[in-house]
Amino acid sequence: MRVTCIVGARPNFMKVAPILAAMRPLDAIEPRLVHTGQHYDERMSTLFFRELGLPQPDAYLGVGSGSHAVQTARVMELFDADLDQHPADVVLVVGDVNSTIACALVAAKRGVGVAHVEAGLRSRDRQMPEEINRVLTDQISDWLFTSERSALDNLVAEGIDPARVHFVGNVMIDTLVTHRAAAARRPVLADLGCTPKGYAIITLHRPSNVDTPEAAANTVRAVEAVAARLPTIIPFHPRTSGKLQQFGLLDRVTSLPGVRVVEPQGYLDFLCLMDNAALVFTDSGGIQEETTALGVPCLTFRDSTERPITVTEGTNVLLGTDAASVPDAVEEALKGRRGARVPEYWDGKAAERIVAVLSRASS
Structure with missing residues (x-):
């Protein structure tokens, strides 16, 4: 064949x-x-x-x-x-x-x-x-x-x-299982000055969150809420940084205390960062799955998800897109009370x- x-x-x-x-x-x-x-x-x-x-x-x-x-x-x-x-x-x-x-x-x-x-x-x-x-x-x-x-x-x-x-x-979890040990040996935490379980990661790129001035401003308010609670690493997607620049919002993010904006990361470095994060704040589909497999709290800044099992069984919380809800959601996630398990297969x-x-x- x-x-x-x-x-x-x-x-x-x-x-x-x-x-x-x-x-x-x-x-x-x-x-x-x-x-x-x-x-x-x-x-x-x-x-x-x-x-x-x-x-x-x-x-x-x-x-x-x-x-x-x-x-x-x-x-x-x-x-x-x-x-x-x-x-x-x-x-x-x-x-x-x-x-x-x-x-x-x-x-x-x-x-x-x-x-x-x-x-x-x-x-x-x-x-x-x-x-x-x-x-x-x-x-x-x-x-x-x-x-x-x-x-x-x-x-x-x-x-x-x-x-x-x-x-x-889930084939993405096949890759995660195969490479998790190698990722753990990467020096990226030391390179970025991160303490295990002492920081958040933010990845945001969907058009609904960044493609209009209103959506982008709302997204920046959400980023500010996360960064007010934890040191934050943001590997900026090129289209996200481009849109924030276009709307005059990029400097507002990069100047936030405790925020480290970095280039997009390789697979192993990003896996290491996820595995050691206290919290991931995202609008990505795959990251919802990876954080569930890793047992890392995930807040998804979207109104819907195509991966409901990450919510019903995993570590994911579908937050919606109201930046005002972010501070309370971050506090709840950091309490670590949410029961979760790795889904079947x-x-x-x-x-x-x-x-x-x-x-x-x-x-």
């Missing part, structure tokens, strides 16, 4: 790495890696590939940034040409970025099987572009690999045949289960 695996943005790297590692020893599967270049920073991509043990991509499409329409169309055009030269039996896509739906559409229209890892996650918020990508990718997928059991209910409600759905667990073996399903299909 020729399986072409797609990565388009850095969160995809962490999801595909354990799948490729599980495929490599098998005679029944011939994997190929295509990097669309949807998000590309040469330094960070090289660092992530090296730290995660990913092979160099067999193809790099170099799509770059653009509107959702332009980016999706460009990925489709270039990936369609790539499949002309390198036919596949299965195209495996992960997550919910534009490259996910674009490559899935190309494969489905060519009659190539589609495998979607992280299927069935729903925020119920159709204003999130990622939600549209998730729903549409699931509709055209032949194998739907889920990270939590509630995803099956979402898929069945949307008319998906349960026989196509496989509960395998978040055990470092999700990739093995995915590859076992595909292997059976190839025989």
Whole structure:
């Protein structure tokens, strides 16, 4: 079985790495890696590939940034040409970025099987572009690999045949389990002057939080509330710093006492920072999962989450987007009273289960 695996943005790297590692020893599967270049920073991509043990991509499409329409169309055009030269039996896509739906559409229209890892996650918020990508990718997928059991209910409600759905667990946690010990040895805490469990991390980048002057100002007020309680590390997403600069708010953040603004971090350094944080304040999807696996309190600055298990079983609190609620939420999180457990099958073996399903299909 020729399986072409797609990565388009850095969160995809962490999801595909354990799948490729599980495929490599098998005679029944011939994997190929295509990097669309949807998000590309040469330094960070090289660092992530090296730290995660990913092979160099067999193809790099170099799509770059653009509107959702332009980016999706460009990925489709270039990936369609790539499949002309390198036919596949299965195209495996992960997550919910534009490259996910674009490559899935190309494969489905060519009659190539589609495998979607992280299927069935729903925020119920159709204003999130990622939600549209998730729903549409699931509709055209032949194998739907889920990270939590509630995803099956979402898929069945949307008319998906349960026989196509496989509960395998969370591949991002595979990567975390594999690299946690190495991350613990990184010198990043000393380099940044951090005391274990004595600081917060903030990551914010979603359009709803930074793309208008009003949303950005509200987000800055939230940052101020966290920083008033704890020393704070902020690895700024480029679009976040750009928007804050545009709205005249960047200096307000960087001048806050106790705030350390740093460049985006490599996987191992960021894992080390998360693992040792007292609190993470974020609007990221994947960080909700990673903090749950690590047992670190997480406050999610969003009105909805596509990962409800991180709230019902994990360490995540869905806070909404009212900055006025942040001080009390931070105090509650720091009390450490919230009971939490690592969800089922978040055990470092999700990739093995995915590859076992595909292997059976190839025989």
